[in-house]
């Protein structure tokens with residue numbers, strides 16, 4: 001019998017590459033997608049060195065039609081996805097009134113639209129086979145509103161809400177949905193989001209992508225609804241329940257302001 005296949009988006013680096021390694025370590029073949037072909041090929045070569053069969057399917061997933069391009073790539077290679085890891089995403093630290101609107105819309109396309117389209121396209125076959133599932137990468141940002149990163153926080157709130165509901169819908173189906181909600185992680189994210197110099201980066205302890213990916217894989221394998229890796233991140237995720245919303249937002253805004 002052939003190995004199950006995990007499709008990982010945003011697998012060219014950071015948390016996505018680390019998740020690809022976790023799934024490969026547990027016997028999965030890996031389909032990798034992102035825009036950077038060279039970086040994807042590097043990750044694929046390292047995975048192959050560990051014995052995993054790999055497939056590289058480059059696609060820009062931050063535009064309408066991006067998910068379709070990836071799905072066509074899978075079809076052309078006759079690949080059946082057992083586990084979908086919706087990891088590709090980016091943020092931007094800028095007040096909405098000053099941000100580039102097209103960048104915010106692309107963020108919604110990548111973080112929300114593509115994630116939804118891939119899930120809708122690949123989930124029915126998983127349910128029919130009564131195995132596999134979806135691991136969606138949200139964030140601790142999902143648990144609160146985030147002034148100066150408004151669209152990013154809102155997009156992750158969508159990912160968490162969507163995944164929680166999927167988890168409920170899929171109970172008893174043999175298929176699982178898990179949300180991985182990391183706090184700050186050392187990766188390409190901070191550069192892409194123009195966060196350098198913010199108090200958030202100065203004050204937050206950073207977890208490694210590997211540690212986060214391990215926690216994500218473990219939670220998925222155990223059919224957990226969601227996981228927040230690390231004690232301080234867990235506290236951050238629950239704190240809005242016990243703190244006035246205005247206070248939480250003022251604090252987040254302070255942390256996410258350029259000096």
Ligand SMILES: NC(=O)c1ccc[n+]([C@@H]2O[C@H](COP(=O)([O-])OP(=O)(O)OC[C@H]3O[C@@H](n4cnc5c(N)ncnc54)[C@H](OP(=O)(O)O)[C@@H]3O)[C@@H](O)[C@H]2O)c1
Nearest residue numbers: 010012014015034035036061062089139184185187188189
């Ligand atoms: N790092 C953190 O502090 C943190 C915390 C919580 C949650 N997260 C979430 O974790 C996920 C992974 O982020 P990361 O920290 O690993 O950041 P990263 O190192 O910047 O990785 C982002 C990945 O997404 C891909 N990507 C970006 N735009 C894309 C597009 N238009 N089409 C296809 N792929 C695209 C990138 O590849 P290409 O550039 O090659 O396309 C890369 O592989 C994201 O969903 C992020 O929101 C990160």
